[in-house]
Amino acid sequence: MAGHTTHEIDSAASWKGKVSPFRTSYGKLMMWFFLVSDALTFGGLLVGYGFIRHAYTGKWPIGEEVFNSLPFLGHGYPLVYVALMTFLLIISSVTMVLAVEAGHRMDRKGVTKWMLATIIGGFFFLGSQAWEWSHFIHGSELGRVQLHDGSLAYVHGHGAKFESFEVVTAGAHHHVGDIITDDLAHEYNHAVAAGHVLADGSIKLHDGSIAKVNVKEVAHIDELIIREAGGEYALDHIIKGEEAARLYEEAVRAGEANRVVFGANLQQNEYGPQQYAQFFFFITGFHGFHVFSGVIINILIFFGVLRGVYHSRGHYEMVEKTGLYWHFVDLVWVFVFTFFYLV
Amino acid sequence: MERDDIVEYSLETHHDEAHGKVIRKKIYFVTVLLTVITIVEVLLGAFIKQNADSMAWITVKWSFIIMTLIKAGYIVMVFMHLGDEKKSLRNIILIPYFIFMAYLIFIALNEGLAVNNSWLTY
Numbered sequence: 317m318a319g320h321t322t323h324e325i326d327s328a329a330s331w332k333g334k335v336s337p338f339r340t341s342y343g344k345l346m347m348w349f350f351l352v353s354d355a356l357t358f359g360g361l362l363v364g365y366g367f368i369r370h371a372y373t374g375k376w377p378i379g380e381e382v383f384n385s386l387p388f389l390g391h392g393y394p395l396v397y398v399a400l401m402t403f404l405l406i407i408s409s410v411t412m413v414l415a416v417e418a419g420h421r422m423d424r425k426g427v428t429k430w431m432l433a434t435i436i437g438g439f440f441f442l443g444s445q446a447w448e449w450s451h452f453i454h455g456s457e458l459g460r461v462q463l464h465d466g467s468l469a470y471v472h473g474h475g476a477k478f479e480s481f482e483v484v485t486a487g488a489h490h491h492v493g494d495i496i497t498d499d500l501a502h503e504y505n506h507a508v509a510a511g512h513v514l515a516d517g518s519i520k521l522h523d524g525s526i527a528k529v530n531v532k533e534v535a536h537i538d539e540l541i542i543r544e545a546g547g548e549y550a551l552d553h554i555i556k557g558e559e560a561a562r563l564y565e566e567a568v569r570a571g572e573a574n575r576v577v578f579g580a581n582l583q584q585n586e587y588g589p590q591q592y593a594q595f596f597f598f599i600t601g602f603h604g605f606h607v608f609s610g611v612i613i614n615i616l617i618f619f620g621v622l623r624g625v626y627h628s629r630g631h632y633e634m635v636e637k638t639g640l641y642w643h644f645v646d647l648v649w650v651f652v653f654t655f656f657y658l659v
Numbered sequence: 660m661e662r663d664d665i666v667e668y669s670l671e672t673h674h675d676e677a678h679g680k681v682i683r684k685k686i687y688f689v690t691v692l693l694t695v696i697t698i699v700e701v702l703l704g705a706f707i708k709q710n711a712d713s714m715a716w717i718t719v720k721w722s723f724i725i726m727t728l729i730k731a732g733y734i735v736m737v738f739m740h741l742g743d744e745k746k747s748l749r750n751i752i753l754i755p756y757f758i759f760m761a762y763l764i765f766i767a768l769n770e771g772l773a774v775n776n777s778w779l780t781y
Contacts, residue, residue, distance in 0.1 A: 334665045338748040341668045348752055359760050363767045370771030373778050378709050399701040403694060410690045413738045417686065420672050421679050633669040636740075643738045647731055653697075654727040658704050659720050 347637045351644045354606075358648050361602065362655050365595045374468070374544035375551060377588035379657035385451055395657055401444045402653050405607075408437025409646040412614075416639045419632025424621070427635055431618045434642065438611035445604050452596065455579025458535070459505070460543075460586035461567045462575050467546025469555070470586075471564060476535040478504060484518065487525025496527065504529070511573040537561040543588065596656070603652055606645045613638050672743075689733045696726050 338345060369376050380394035387397075411433040418426025457475035462468055478500035483490045490496070496503075503521070507513055512520040518528045540555040540563060549555070555563060567575040577586045585593035617638045626632045674682070700723060707719045736742035741749055 336666070336668060338751075339668055339671070339745050340748060341665075344668075345748075348748070352752055352756055355756060356759070359756075359763065363760075363763050366764070367767040367771040370768050371774035371778070373775055380704055380709075394705045395701050399697055402697050406690065406693045406697070409734065409738055410686060413686055414683070416740075417679055417682050420674050421676060422673070631667070631669040631673065633672075636672070640739055643734055646738075647734045650727055650730050650734065654700075654723050658700060658723050 341633060343633065343637055344640070347640050351640060354644065355648075358599075358602075358651070361595075361599050362651060365599065365655065368589075368591045368595070372589055372591075374589065377592050382452075382587045383448070383657060387447060397444070397448065398653065398657050401441060401448070402649060404437060404441050404444065405646045405649050408434050408441065409643050411437060412639045412642045416632070416636050419626070419635045422627070422632070424624070424627050427621050427626075427632055428618070431614060431621055431635065435611060435614050435618060438607060438614065438642075441607055442604065442611065445600065445607075449597075449600075452593075453579050453581065455577075455586050457501075457505075458537070458564075459509070459576045459578040461540065461564055462577075463540070463546060463549065463563055463567060465546035465548035467542050467549045468544040469540040469542050469549075471537060472539045472541070473535065473537040473560075475501065476504070476531050477501075477533040479530040479532045481519070481521070481527040481529055483521075483525050483527045485526040487521060487523035489523035490521065490525040490527070494525075496521075505578050508568050508576045509574065509578055511571050511575060513568050514571070515569055517569065535561075537564050540564065599652055599656060603645070603648055606648065610638075610642050610645050613641065672740075685737060689737050692733060693730055696730055700726060 336342070336345070379398075383398050384394045385391040385397065386393045411430045415427050415430035415434060418430060456471075458471040458473055460468060461471055481496040481500060481503070483492055483494040483496070486492050504519065507519040507521070514520065514526070518526055520526050537560045538556070540560045542549045542551055542553040542555075545551045564576075574584065577584050579586060580593035580596070582594055582597065584590060587593065617634055620626055620634060621632075626634055703719050703722070707715055710716045741752065
């Protein structure tokens with residue numbers, strides 16, 4: 317057999333250098349390959365979250381309890397806001413697929429209309445996420461408390477309403493007798509978190525001055541629920557009534573920073589272990605970054621549609637490719653919604 | 660204009676108005692389905708409390724995971740048109756990913772439980 321070819325290569329069966337074995341264009345194929353690699357990144361993040369969650373020995377925060385607020389309506393709406401965000405993303409995915417469908421019919425007007433709707437949906441989602449982050453960072457009225465035995469407890473109840481702060485010892489900025497009436501709850505929580513509440517209940521302000529706190533309505537502590545065991549209290553133990561109020565106040569007036577923690581940052585958070593907030597910021601942040609870049613890409617393609625670039629090319633495959641990316645962002649959110657918020 | 664230097668697969672996805680109607684109907688069906696599943700998920704989450712020992716919660720948890728996979732399947736197959744692609748393309752995208760993720764989930768979660776166990780023991 318050596319020395320001469322025995323078979324003519326059948327040109328119909330070969331790829332001829334321009335035929336794709338997948339019957340798809342180069343651009344679309346590469347978009348799919350990129351999406352697979354991006355899916356591995358998100359898969360890795362969610363699996364990492366699962367690892368930390370399974371390894372943690374305390375009580376992991378419950379999505380329905382952490383995310384139970386709506387703008388202007390306060391709390392008591394478990395996951396409703398996140399569900400609205402999910403719905404928003406699903407709808408903008410639908411408008412995107414309608415844009416792709418219009419493209420397949422060379423319906424330029426349809427593509428323009430649906431692309432625009434998709435971009436608007438994307439902006440709405442980003443805005444919702446900004447609100448959610450802000451809410452997560454600022455936290456609840458009473459925060460989470462570390463009790464005298466080192467255990468960590470969630471606090472149920474409602475915070476005090478304040479009349480004014482009356483300066484009794486001058487600091488760098490305030491004079492004796494100054495009455496402060498602005499932003500009281502926020503300022504008070506700041507003092508609590510910093511351990512700046514003195515034994516008699518007065519607080520040290522930012523500038524070092526000391527002020528007496530005049531309350532309109534005192535804080536009401538319903539119960540403390542132990543979420544991480546300490547020397548005295550076991551996991552899931554519930555402390556009620558006056559005992560709860562006394563222990564909370566004791567921690568507030570201990571003069572130590574971070575005995576009560578409000579909201580979240582990368583070092584600590586009121587919801588649970590430190591990694592909980594870190595994963596929240598990283599996973600939803602990374603996803604939000606994808607949404608943001610998706611909106612930017614959609615806008616660029618939208619201008620292409622307006623200028624008629626794709627129409628004169630004879631097909632709207634660019635819309636289809638950016639659509640793939642946009643659907644992928646929706647797909648990731650479906651998984652984030654389940655594994656971060658629901659289970 | 661048709662090009663002769665490449666095969667224009669991009670043109671193969673074109674369809675007429677009548678076929679477009681069928682496709683849009685399918686899109687609206689999937690929209691309703693995804694919305695309904697999301698609502699069911701939120702309601703279940705609101706009414707069944709998380710509790711590692713309760714059978715009700717464990718059932719709900721697994722139904723969340725199954726519903727998520729159904730949602731994901733519809734998004735990938737209908738919205739991303741992977742269902743309309745060639746079978747070889749579909750397989751090369753899905754099969755390696757699923758094998759790797761199943762492996763990763765198995766390893767990471769078991770390892771997590773082992774770490775948890777050793778923290779509780781020592």
